[in-house]
Amino acid sequence: MVKGDGSDSSVSWQSIRDTMMTRIRAQDYAPGELIPNEVDLAAEFGCARATVNRALRDLATSGFLDRRRKAGTRVREAPRRKATLSIPLTRAEVESSGARYDYRLLERAIETPPPLVRETLKLSGTERLLHVKSLHLADDVPHMFEDRWIVLETVPAIETVDLAKTSPNVWLVRHLPYTHGTMEFLAETAGARSRHLICADDDPVLTMLRVTWLDASPITFARQSFSPSHRMRLEL
Amino acid sequence: MVKGDGSDSSVSWQSIRDTMMTRIRAQDYAPGELIPNEVDLAAEFGCARATVNRALRDLATSGFLDRRRKAGTRVREAPRRKATLSIPLTRAEVESSGARYDYRLLERAIETPPPLVRETLKLSGTERLLHVKSLHLADDVPHMFEDRWIVLETVPAIETVDLAKTSPNVWLVRHLPYTHGTMEFLAETAGARSRHLICADDDPVLTMLRVTWLDASPITFARQSFSPSHRMRLEL
């Protein structure tokens, strides 16, 4: 059958996805049980198998279905839900809340890495690293303090960048996409950072550790500590 | 051309994706610039347009490309990277670290919600909520303290569940998938929770707030506080 042949018969993969999602929620298909195969569903919906495939693939990616060749498609008993954190570019994060963003370079030096950084980035210890401390503000109020190490062997070009104008993160995002990395959240006391964040030494602050790699080469280690009241929000 | 016709000519969408990714990284296609359209790329790779489409759609989903009808496909200047946090089922999280998981129900009561919960869940204040406090342990060491409110109007069935055996979260995941929700991370001082987490009152703890909904109906509000040394890890 051809679209536009007058029968107005085409079915969208989204509508199939939605229908199947409704059935899963209503437990028309019991958790853990097989659902009909693609050929049968295509017959039911009156569409091509590829269209059903697209819909079910989407639900599998979303974590509601488990698909295996020959074994068929099952409803996951405990949906593997994922939260996606669109990685905050600090400027966008601040401005989206309606505040004016400001960035200040506090320190810039080329040093050999301390043990924590050396081990995390799997360095020998003799490498030259660019060490940058900076403060990010929202409406002139301290928002986040960043302490970052950048491996010059991996990113030589950043040595000549004027980091008073461009924050290291912005420069890196634009010039050196990473291949993979990790992010960790933890709670710490502000300690020495209290001076920049304008809070008490023993205030709890949310800290985000980020490490990124370009294949096997370490790029950067960043410790970003947010002002005490800050919350990191994710949509589910 | 047909697969298996002896010419061994089929090209996978993954290989096209990888090739295009390499070109993006190498800046063969400059950031912000148009890349060739699907028809031209299909000709170059010697495959059907649908195959190119699948590859480029994947890169767009991953945040490296921006696609618009008529306007064409552009390389994103600042890749919109996403971190995915596979939502931790506490038991799996603990056991994946090799520790033995344990769960203890501390308190269970049916109450009217305090202001914070009422406002967050958009309740009138007269609803009956199930209020549950529990402790999750790893090798008998406190790992996470949870204070949770569950809206009985939305989830009446949970009133008769033996929550000493099944944690509220496990029950909810299995019986009532949510449609959407939010998650927030913040740093707090342990305060009264120190008794359960076995730490000092002023130790900083990482707290995760979770609110979930079934369409317009509020399901639950949970405040989970992790033991002081804990880090929440995400892969990039």
Next chain:
DNA sequence: GAGTGGTCTAGACCACTTG
């Protein structure tokens, strides 16, 4: 061995957007 999902093709129409 056989059933199921994964993918590719060639062609077509459609939807959106820019010029």
Next chain:
DNA sequence: AAGTGGTCTAGACCACTCT
């Protein structure tokens, strides 16, 4: 008006894995 991506179809072969 026209170019580009988005999607659907019908058919085919393949890869995986369960029995």
